[in-house]
Amino acid sequence: MRAISVDIAPRTDTVLRRIGRWLMSDWRAAAAVAYLGLLLLLSLSAPLIAPYSPTAQDINAMLEDPNAAHWLGTDDIGRDTLSRLIYGAPISLFASLLAVSVGLALGVPIGLCAGYLGGWVDAIISRVIETMMSFPGIVLAIGVTGALGIGLIHAMIAVGIVFAPEFARLTRAQTMLVRHELYVDAARSFGASPLRIMLRHILPNAFQPVLVQTTILLAIALLVEASLSFVGLGIQPPYPSWGSMLARAYANMDVAPAQMYPPGLAILLTALAFNALGEALRTAINRGSITEAGQT
């Protein structure tokens, strides 16, 4: 084993090493990755870090300003804002991931089929994509949530359905680019099944643009989750999400105006990190600094 690794190491440039070099060269990407990594760590260790339970009420400490016992103050029923902010992180992150996963799971296969099969399958799917993109995303999400029933999971599945046409359109376009390439014809002439060609030979080409889109849609999912939870269609009490914290803060704005800044800034910074990472990835992919193509 050892002999082999020694033999290979000098020749190949591992993906990890390329990513490392990319992060060293792009401070924006590095900052975004560092922030998101920290947030993930915080999410996983919320019970260890948070000073209070996120649902523990203290009627002797309602709507307090930041102080030594409650670093970020308390909400209208005496719950510690810092603890709710920390416990809200995994909920908001999970919600964003769920929405984007649903969008990927629905959109990518549909786009792959449309692009590869062409003909009337493509014609119908393209019309459906065009139609769905005519709906303002959040309106459609509210409609679907209204049908499925309110709650965080339903709301994020609804957002995923809204994302699906975006992924389908992107995958379709990438598939169209390569479906007549020589290596696809070669695979076909070897008798590879359409499914195998789509998965093994065509799908990898769509990976990079889909990755960029995934990162940017994570930011949008986070903002939409906050919006839906703010208006009461997303997470239900007593669980905290950054959006529902803003709803409580808004209701008590005349007494404790400072309560709206922690969750708002958390949403802003996280969306900013996802967006920055997405744009940095796009630049890096265009330059070819992560892909192997850039190395040769």
Add this chain to the structure above:
Amino acid sequence: MGSFWGLRWVLNRILHLAPVALLATFFVFGMLYLVPGDPAVTLAGENATLQHIQEIRALYGLDRPVVIQYADWLNHVAHGNLSVSLLSGEPVAGEIAHRLPNTLLIVAGALGLSLLVGVPLSIAAALRPGSRFDHWSMAIASSGVSIPSFWLAMALVSVFALGFHWFPATGATSLSDGVGEALRHIALPAIALSANGIATIARQLRTAFAETLAAPYVRTLRAKGLSPAAILWKHCLKNVSVPLLTVIGLLANRLLGATIVIEIVFAIPGIGSMVVNAAINKDFPVVQGVVLVTVALVIAINLMVDGLCRLLDPRIARA
């Protein structure tokens, strides 16, 4: 002859849009089938009387084949009948017509504000590409798309309505009750909404302007001694008008969505607050009605944008 071709184009577009519009109505109708279980029972809610369940079943004709239900529903929609609210029993179409002006006023205000700030910003940045101003304005614009607009709205209310009392914190008045008062009411919602719009317009147009300014014909104009202002206003703006219109179409779609949450923050009686309350209260005909009207608006706006682009740039018509 020209008007004849114009007419042909309009007919062509409508023929192309017809399947999209029809599919959209089918989606809106089909949302009912996302309701888990028996829609009539679920929508009637807990502790519903059998009579109420029967009413909902009759309202949607749930005991008949789906195709007939859809055709029937579509027929009603085509006649402007969007069914009645399960809660109030009022016709949905009338309620939407009553509330829509409030929503459109905010969206129009936000769109106007986005253009008013975004276009000059994009020009200023494109005139000095690579400058410090270009770099920073675009960096700020990039973060503009990450701001939750409803949070910005809350901050604006906290400072300018509750703090300085410059603007009312909630509500809306119609334009017919006095333009000044109506504008004072939409000021904060429109500003909150426009942050995203300004960022989008500034970024998209900066690219468009920079490309135009680098074009060979601009070098020729400069060489023959035309002032930069004349080049910009007479020649470049014409070439940027198509991307500008496209961005406006895109923004109209986004703003119609974003205004929903803003209406909740400012307690504005528009269609956004209407659809949210309906979704929470399982008032499904209202949800369907609002979604349908919104998508119809977007399709109509896109049609207008396409038409204007074609008028402004004959190259699109020839293609």
